[in-house]
Amino acid sequence: MDGQRIAAVSRPVTRYEIEIEEAxxxxxxxxxxAVPPYPEERFAALVRRGAGWDEVLALAREAAPHDFMIYWRYDAGSMMGLAGDYFRCTEYLMGNHTIAERMFRHNPGILLxxxxxxxITEGADGVTxxxxxxxxxxxxxxxxDAITAVGAxxxxxxxxxLRHLSVPVPAALEDGAY
Structure with a gap:
C-alpha cells in the first residue's frame, strides 16, 4: 500500500439559479x-457494428440540434411529495459524448x-x-489546458x-474567462 497517492482538489464552483418568467x-x-433524449439504441447500434467515429459525430449532430442530449431525467418532486414537500424539480444529466471525448482522451476522470x-425547479415562491x-x-x-478549453x-x-430558450445568459458563460 505504500506509494499509493490520493489527490484532493478543492475548487470554487459557480452555481447559477436563473429565474424564468414562465410556468x-x-x-x-x-x-x-430543445434538448432531446439521447437515442440510446441508435448509438448502441453503432457500437455493436464497430462504426467509425465520424458516424458517431454525425449522429450526435443530428440528435443534438443545440449541442446537447438528455441522458437521464428524474422528476424529484413526485418522490419528495411523499414526504410532504410540494416543491417541483425535474433534474437532468445533459451532455454530448462527442464533446466529452475531447476531454476524455486527456483524462477519463472528466466523466465526474x-x-x-x-x-428546473419551482419553490414555495412559485418562481421557476x-x-x-x-x-x-x-x-x-x-x-x-486542453480540458479547460473544452470546459470554456x-x-x-x-x-x-440559454439564448435559444430566451433565458438570461450569465456574462461569465460568454466571456470565456476561467
Missing part, C-alpha cells in the same frame, strides 16, 4: 424540445462532470428557476442554449 411545465416542455447536471453549475469550473479543476467551449454552448 414550470411550459419551460420544462420547451427545454425538453460530464454529462452536465441541470435542474433553471439551475446548473458552470461547466468550466469543474473541468478547469483538472489543471489541463461548454460554457459557450450552454450560453447558446
Amino acid at each position: 414550470f411545465d411550459d419551460f420544462r416542455d420547451r427545454f425538453e424540445q 462532470y460530464a454529462p452536465l447536471r441541470m435542474a 428557476r433553471f439551475c446548473f453549475d458552470r461547466p468550466a469550473d469543474g473541468f478547469g479543476s483538472f489543471g489541463d 467551449d461548454l460554457d459557450h454552448k450552454v450560453a447558446s442554449l
